[in-house]
Amino acid sequence: MNYSKPEFKEKYDNYINGKFIAPIGGQYFDNTSPIDNSFISKYPRSQKEDIELALDAANAAKQGWENTSAAERASLLNKVADIIEENLETFALIETCDNGKPIRETLNADIPLAVDHWRYFAACIRSEEGGATELDQHTLSMNIKEPLGVVGQIIPWNFPLLMLSWKLPPALVTGNCVVLKPAEQTPASASFLMEKIADVFPPGVVNIVHGFGPEAGKPLASSPKVDKVAFTGETTTGQLIMQYASKNLNPVTMELGGKSPNIFFNSVMDADDAYLDKAIEGAVLFAFNKGEVCTCPSRILVQEDIYDAFMERVVARTEAIIQGDPYNINTMVGAQASNDQYEKIQSYFKIGKDEGAKVLVGGEANKLEGNLANGFYIKPTIFEGHNKMRVFQEEIFGPVVCVTKFKDEAEALEIANDTMYGLGAGVWTRDAHQLYQIPRAIKAGRVWVNCYHAYPAHAPFGGYKKSGFGRENHVMMLNYYRQTKNMLISYDKNKLGFF
Amino acid sequence: MNEAIISIKNMVAFLIFEIMERVTITEAATTVLEELKTKYGELIFHQSGGCCDGSAPMLLEKDEMYLDESDILLGKLHGVNFYMNQDQFEYWKHTHLTVDITKGRGASFSLEIPLGLRFLIHSRLFTDEENEILNKKNT
Numbered sequence: 001m002n003y004s005k006p007e008f009k010e011k012y013d014n015y016i017n018g019k020f021i022a023p024i025g026g027q028y029f030d031n032t033s034p035i036d037n038s039f040i041s042k043y044p045r046s047q048k049e050d051i052e053l054a055l056d057a058a059n060a061a062k063q064g065w066e067n068t069s070a071a072e073r074a075s076l077l078n079k080v081a082d083i084i085e086e087n088l089e090t091f092a093l094i095e096t097c098d099n100g101k102p103i104r105e106t107l108n109a110d111i112p113l114a115v116d117h118w119r120y121f122a123a124c125i126r127s128e129e130g131g132a133t134e135l136d137q138h139t140l141s142m143n144i145k146e147p148l149g150v151v152g153q154i155i156p157w158n159f160p161l162l163m164l165s166w167k168l169p170p171a172l173v174t175g176n177c178v179v180l181k182p183a184e185q186t187p188a189s190a191s192f193l194m195e196k197i198a199d200v201f202p203p204g205v206v207n208i209v210h211g212f213g214p215e216a217g218k219p220l221a222s223s224p225k226v227d228k229v230a231f232t233g234e235t236t237t238g239q240l241i242m243q244y245a246s247k248n249l250n251p252v253t254m255e256l257g258g259k260s261p262n263i264f265f266n267s268v269m270d271a272d273d274a275y276l277d278k279a280i281e282g283a284v285l286f287a288f289n290k291g292e293v294c295t296c297p298s299r300i301l302v303q304e305d306i307y308d309a310f311m312e313r314v315v316a317r318t319e320a321i322i323q324g325d326p327y328n329i330n331t332m333v334g335a336q337a338s339n340d341q342y343e344k345i346q347s348y349f350k351i352g353k354d355e356g357a358k359v360l361v362g363g364e365a366n367k368l369e370g371n372l373a374n375g376f377y378i379k380p381t382i383f384e385g386h387n388k389m390r391v392f393q394e395e396i397f398g399p400v401v402c403v404t405k406f407k408d409e410a411e412a413l414e415i416a417n418d419t420m421y422g423l424g425a426g427v428w429t430r431d432a433h434q435l436y437q438i439p440r441a442i443k444a445g446r447v448w449v450n451c452y453h454a455y456p457a458h459a460p461f462g463g464y465k466k467s468g469f470g471r472e473n474h475v476m477m478l479n480y481y482r483q484t485k486n487m488l489i490s491y492d493k494n495k496l497g498f499f
Numbered sequence: 500m501n502e503a504i505i506s507i508k509n510m511v512a513f514l515i516f517e518i519m520e521r522v523t524i525t526e527a528a529t530t531v532l533e534e535l536k537t538k539y540g541e542l543i544f545h546q547s548g549g550c551c552d553g554s555a556p557m558l559l560e561k562d563e564m565y566l567d568e569s570d571i572l573l574g575k576l577h578g579v580n581f582y583m584n585q586d587q588f589e590y591w592k593h594t595h596l597t598v599d600i601t602k603g604r605g606a607s608f609s610l611e612i613p614l615g616l617r618f619l620i621h622s623r624l625f626t627d628e629e630n631e632i633l634n635k636k637n638t
Binding site: 029045154156157158183184185212213214215217218232233234235236237238239240243255256257258292294338339340341343344347348350351354355388390393394395396397420421466467 | 545546547548549550551552553554555557559563564565584586587590591594601602603604605606607608609610612613615617619620621622623624
């Protein structure tokens, strides 16, 4: 089945204080589709004064929103989930158009998962209880969770609606108001969402402001009117946001990417069965979302005695990938999100080859025909080399994986942990001891065992080392958007006796 | 006599070190850099890593970022210092970098983004001779 480019309005505005309003300076930027470089629509090029407007609206709304009941907030989250679900196909098309990812991914992964995150956090807040401890017969310690106030969120472009749905629900359901800036590469689904849910929340509770990082992102991240900043992106901006937060003594959470190892022990080839088939797919998942995933399994580590046989299957499976028109339901790998990503990936092809990495498959751009000739397509690529090569150490953010072999468990761990990052990892084995011990020894926040690229709302996600800190998803997320009020209550009528 | 030869060799090595560089910039990128210098004043490059717009250089106002001895100064490009954090440098130090510019749209705070442009890095391996001189004390 073939889909086609969805319809867009001529231009979109910011959503502030419950209204769609033009940027104060009147400037807009053109948003284009990486599929064919065609025009999508105009989005606000907001400046500091637009951010200020949104922050003032959020601050004015916070007392009222905090005082709503958990039941009410949860029900509004469920309403958003229902609305996204009712418009699932349109959201999927918008996401495909704006980001370049294949429609089969947006229909089956991005949008359904986004729906589930809204529902999950609605459920969390309803089932939660606070804490009360009788410290002695006259003294009660009560912990009441209170929202932080106003949260600034800056989200990335690789899963636009899903990342919005990771960040907004836990902040809103805990009683915070939010100013969110979508990535300037992919503003479309956030604007479409606000049009659909414009009447759901009270004015000022959710505010969406579009614009460029230095002009709109920085004023949001550095404003003293914000009580917390949550950021997903790269390390330099992460460091800057932490600096700004230090001036305001604000908490931050950071998700900054990785260079995730995907480790295959020799037992995966003990039988040629469904499990081996799954393991091979697990290796090829580097091409999921054209590799534009923070946890892209971009390093494959294979035990040396199965290396040749296993890689033969992985290369064959990679060669079978269908790349092409993202609107075609059979397409597996679409277009990179922007021209600069496209250029960057190709610069890594050059340095990879210079360093002596061997191209097992791919290794170049994919020049497609017709209007797709203007899009940004990269062939799924496997490099063979060693872990000190730069292609093994840097996040390429493309459908590019680097493979190397290891002798034993110790060497597998040494290679896996020889990286600045620690976001994700994969461990594939039929050995019951390895299933537990290897993941425990890998310094990463998420280790997939005999699976990869699953992101359920109910499992915490986040980084070790330079991949950041703080977690997303899971009920524990609620406390990243709250502070604890401890009430220490005495039921003793007698004085202390000091004075 | 031997000492004289050694001191001449050291001098030559020093001169070569002066000529050799870790980082350079293309003409097209220089034009954009100069434009932004005029607009913002003193600037620095900081090489980013990680997710999304990572693995690319960020152009920032000079005092925007807190820098210390863990940030390695790789070179100066038309008066603009180019820095990289020490741990990243350990993986990059055997390669020569060229800052270039391309059409694009980053989501970071880099100053060229509103122009619809992105700085990016092209790399090549250092020659044995360059490695000998530039990375001697590190190896």
